[in-house]
Amino acid sequence: xxxxxxxxxxxxxxxxxxxxxxxxxxxxxxxxxxxxxxxxxxxxxxxxxxxxxxxxxxxxxxxxxxxxxxxxxxxxxxxxxxxxxxxxxxxxxxxxxxxxxxxxxxxxxxxxxxxxxxxxxxxxxxxxxxxxxxxxxxxxxxxxxxxxxxxxxxxxxxxxxxxxxxxxxxxxxxxxxxxxxxxxxxxxxxxxxxxxxxxxxxxxxxxxxxxxxxxxxxxxxxxxxxxxxxxxxxxxxxxxxxxxxxxxxxxxxxxxxxxxxxxxxxxxxxxxxxxxxxxxxxxxxxxxxxxxxxxxxxxxxxxxxxxxxxxxxxxxxxxxxxxxxxxxxxxxxxxxxxxxxxxxxxxxxxxxxxxxxxxxxxxxxxxxxxxxxxxxxxxxxxxxxxxxxxxxxxxxxxxxxxxxxxxxxxxxxxxxxxxxxxxxxxxxxxxxxxxxxxxxxxxxxxxxxxxxxxxxxxxxxxxxxxxxxxxxxxxxxxxxxxxxxxxxxxxxxxxxxxxxxxxxxxxxxxxxxxxxxxxxxxxxxxxxxxxxxxxxxxxxxxxxxxxxxxxxxxxxxxxxxxxxxxxxxxxxxxxxxxxxxxxxxxxxxxxxxxxxxxxxxxxxxxxxxxxxxxxxxxxxxxxxxxxxxxxxxxxxxxxxxxxxxxxxxxxxxxxxxxxxxxxxxxxxxxxxxxxxxxxxxxxxxxxxxxxxxxxxxxxxxxxxxxxxxxxxxxxxxxxxxxxxxxxxxxxxxx
Amino acid sequence: xxxxxxxxxxxxxxxxxxxxxxxxxxxxxxxxxxxxxxxxxxxxxxxxxxxxxxxxxxxxxxxxxxxxxxxxxxxxxxxxxxxxxxxxxxxxxxxxxxxx
Numbered sequence: 001x002x003x004x005x006x007x008x009x010x011x012x013x014x015x016x017x018x019x020x021x022x023x024x025x026x027x028x029x030x031x032x033x034x035x036x037x038x039x040x041x042x043x044x045x046x047x048x049x050x051x052x053x054x055x056x057x058x059x060x061x062x063x064x065x066x067x068x069x070x071x072x073x074x075x076x077x078x079x080x081x082x083x084x085x086x087x088x089x090x091x092x093x094x095x096x097x098x099x100x101x102x103x104x105x106x107x108x109x110x111x112x113x114x115x116x117x118x119x120x121x122x123x124x125x126x127x128x129x130x131x132x133x134x135x136x137x138x139x140x141x142x143x144x145x146x147x148x149x150x151x152x153x154x155x156x157x158x159x160x161x162x163x164x165x166x167x168x169x170x171x172x173x174x175x176x177x178x179x180x181x182x183x184x185x186x187x188x189x190x191x192x193x194x195x196x197x198x199x200x201x202x203x204x205x206x207x208x209x210x211x212x213x214x215x216x217x218x219x220x221x222x223x224x225x226x227x228x229x230x231x232x233x234x235x236x237x238x239x240x241x242x243x244x245x246x247x248x249x250x251x252x253x254x255x256x257x258x259x260x261x262x263x264x265x266x267x268x269x270x271x272x273x274x275x276x277x278x279x280x281x282x283x284x285x286x287x288x289x290x291x292x293x294x295x296x297x298x299x300x301x302x303x304x305x306x307x308x309x310x311x312x313x314x315x316x317x318x319x320x321x322x323x324x325x326x327x328x329x330x331x332x333x334x335x336x337x338x339x340x341x342x343x344x345x346x347x348x349x350x351x352x353x354x355x356x357x358x359x360x361x362x363x364x365x366x367x368x369x370x371x372x373x374x375x376x377x378x379x380x381x382x383x384x385x386x387x388x389x390x391x392x393x394x395x396x397x398x399x400x401x402x403x404x405x406x407x408x409x410x411x412x413x414x415x416x417x418x419x420x421x422x423x424x425x426x427x428x429x430x431x432x433x434x435x436x437x438x439x440x441x442x443x444x445x446x447x448x449x450x451x452x453x454x455x456x457x458x459x460x461x462x463x464x465x466x467x468x469x470x471x472x473x474x475x476x477x478x479x480x481x482x483x484x485x486x487x488x489x490x491x492x493x494x495x496x497x498x499x500x501x502x503x504x505x506x507x508x509x510x511x512x513x514x515x516x517x518x519x520x521x522x523x524x525x526x527x528x529x530x531x532x533x534x535x536x537x538x539x540x541x542x543x544x545x546x547x548x549x550x551x552x553x554x555x556x557x558x559x560x561x562x563x564x565x566x567x568x569x570x571x572x573x574x575x576x577x578x579x580x581x582x583x584x585x586x587x588x589x590x591x592x593x594x595x596x597x598x599x600x601x602x603x604x605x606x607x608x609x610x611x612x613x614x615x616x617x618x619x620x621x622x623x624x625x626x627x628x629x630x631x632x633x634x635x636x637x638x639x640x641x642x643x644x645x646x647x648x649x650x651x652x653x654x655x656x657x658x659x660x661x662x663x664x665x666x667x668x669x670x671x672x673x674x675x676x677x678x679x680x681x682x683x684x685x686x687x688x689x690x691x692x693x694x695x696x697x698x699x700x701x702x703x704x705x706x707x708x709x710x711x712x713x714x715x716x717x718x719x720x721x722x723x724x725x726x727x728x729x730x731x732x733x734x
Numbered sequence: 735x736x737x738x739x740x741x742x743x744x745x746x747x748x749x750x751x752x753x754x755x756x757x758x759x760x761x762x763x764x765x766x767x768x769x770x771x772x773x774x775x776x777x778x779x780x781x782x783x784x785x786x787x788x789x790x791x792x793x794x795x796x797x798x799x800x801x802x803x804x805x806x807x808x809x810x811x812x813x814x815x816x817x818x819x820x821x822x823x824x825x826x827x828x829x830x831x832x833x834x
């Protein structure tokens with residue numbers, strides 16, 4: 001119990017630890033992978049941003065420089081028409097026509113350059129929906145361009161420049177414009193006018209954002225001072241967002257060294273809704289050094305990576321759950337297997353003990369009666385499993401060999417237990433019973449009681465009277481044994497009886513036959529005839545008969561069983577033994593009794609005849625040279641036996657005879673008492689209990705007690721309607 | 735087989751002589767009849783000349799013993815030969831009687 005608990009606990013923790021360690025390791029690898037991918041993405045983003053910034057600034061630069069070029073290309077046109085102020089209107093118109101991006105063009109002359117044109121002269125052409133309109137702006141007093149910062153700057157620097165973008169309301173709506181101012185000088189190099197072109201930048205916002213790096217990312221142009229030049233339209237990006245970006249860039253440019261304008265600058269920011277964003281911006285490499293900015297958002301840049309990571313994480317969690325489950329299951333199975341092994345080992349060792357116990361029950365000393373020449377027995381039981389359901393047994397009582405062979409239905413432990421019970425029953429039932437049918441009956445009754453498992457036993461019980469070779473037997477559904485006699489091989493004729501343990505009220509009948517001297521009784525269980533080879537063929541009765549017939553009649557029981565075993569093994573080959581195989585062979589070889597004395601006395605069934613018996617026995621003792629107390633013992637034993645017969649074999653008042661025959665070979669005296677009365681077997685009567693007090697002692701049973709004590713062997717046999725009681729005494733030592 | 739009984743000093747003395755086989759025991763039973771009702775008197779069997787006893791003889795002795803004991807008497811067997819004592823021993827009667 002403790003062991004199981006420990007191993008279960010340890011196994012569980014160990015597997016949990018293993019799973020956790022693996023998870024941590026894989027998570028580490030995954031994290032490294034993530035950060036590496038993040039790093040690569042970041043690099044890629046920067047590369048892309050650089051390209052984006054570069055291309056956008058180039059685009060702006062190109063737009064501006066194309067406007068500059070347009071202006072430069074018309075400088076000669078201006079120079080050529082300087083002498084005719086009115087033709088300058090046409091020049092401004094041509095300037096607009098030269099470049100579609102140019103919204104307006106003007107020439108602002110220094111005051112009083114053309115006195116005939118007034119103090120200020122500024123030809124101006126601009127686009128409207130109906131074409132180009134040309135006018136003289138100076139006529140309007142509200143427009144004094146000399147006060148304009150751009151004019152003053154030009155007056156001071158006399159160098160071309162781009163103005164900061166500004167809003168200008170045109171017919172097409174509010175426009176974002178920037179003005180390129182260029183100094184016009186006369187032939188002497190004196191500054192005489194500003195040539196300006198207004199470049200519309202409104203389109204830039206749209207053009208800038210026609211292509212995005214990411215769905216939500218956007219680009220914008222602005223001046224360093226924080227004036228927005230171009231931004232995506234309000235529908236795609238809110239004004240607030242754009243303004244926030246602009247102010248962040250503006251704050252950043254203040255802190256930043258102006259010299260380092262080659263590389264882009266990165267600003268990370270967090271939106272109010274928690275979105276992480278990045279601003280990359282760079283200055284245009286040429287004048288007017290405006291800023292190009294790219295704004296993108298973390299979830300889009302690294303969104304797919306995060307998504308991938310989430311998926312991988314989910315997959316990993318699922319994988320680990322699965323792995324954990326598998327490990328737990330595997331460990332549980334292993335533990336279960338181990339426990340099963342331990343259990344099996346215990347069962348096996350118990351079965352080994354059970355097998356030993358079972359084999360202990362069976363006769364195991366062969367030859368069992370080395371001193372007897374008239375009987376030789378050999379038995380063999382090979383179980384198919386550790387324990388078997390077959391049994392055989394034999395024992396000698398008086399001059400009778402009791403033997404049995406049986407086969408419990410089924411195999412294994414239950415059969416073995418019933419086998420043990422049956423074996424014990426056989427011994428107890430035959431202790432005071434010479435009739436095999438009655439022994440069988442007793443076994444059947446006992447087996448049927450409480451036999452809920454419906455197991456049964458086929459059984460053959462035999463009682464062999466050794467002096468006569470008279471075999472009485474009873475077969476309860478067992479395979480008929482064989483008799484190997486000098487002439488032939490015969491199966492013992494058996495009545496069809498049900499096995500024991502089936503019905504309680506079966507009447508078993510005794511059968512009889514005579515065993516010839518020198519013949520062998522061969523008993524077996526169906527493990528022999530039903531032995532299977534690898535082709536599932538049965539060994540069968542014909543093969544059994546053949547091998548038995550081939551046995552020499554000189555073979556001992558042991559040799560016969562060895563021959564049969566060998567034949568079966570040869571037949572079965574490598575196939576597994578399917579059933580218990582039991583064989584029992586009994587060879588009957590009675591020695592002839594060479595009598596040197598043979599005398600007979602016949603008495604009436606009257607105790608008054610007893611003195612005649614004494615005279616007869618005294619005469620016999622004398623002839624055999626028997627002395628007291630042996631002679632007296634003989635007389636007492638025979639008297640008791642004869643009186644017993646007189647008392648019980650004939651009912652009171654019925655006259656009958658008792659014949660007493662004494663025969664001896666000089667070593668042994670046999671007294672054979674024969675009567676024709678009712679069957680009466682004194683040998684199975686219970687002995688008187690000699691340990692009781694006088695008051696408890698009953699009359700009776702004393703006679704047979706004395707007979708058994710005084711004689712070496714007492715044997716009863718009923719043959720041909722006669723009771724034959726044989727008393728045997730060894731006299732050679734007297 | 736010769737059997738006689740006599741009453742001396744309030745005690746029964748029975749003398750058994752010869753061989754007490756089953757036939758003799760039948761005859762003896764009549765002779766010994768008074769001992770079956772001894773009224774508590776002690777009984778002594780003189781077995782000096784008893785040569786043989788069968789189980790029927792033992793049965794008679796047992797009957798007498800049972801009666802005597804029931805009435806508070808004793809049964810004593812005198813001068814029993816070893817061979818006959820063996821018979822008593824085999825039957826367990828050796829412990830029931832008093833041997834002198």
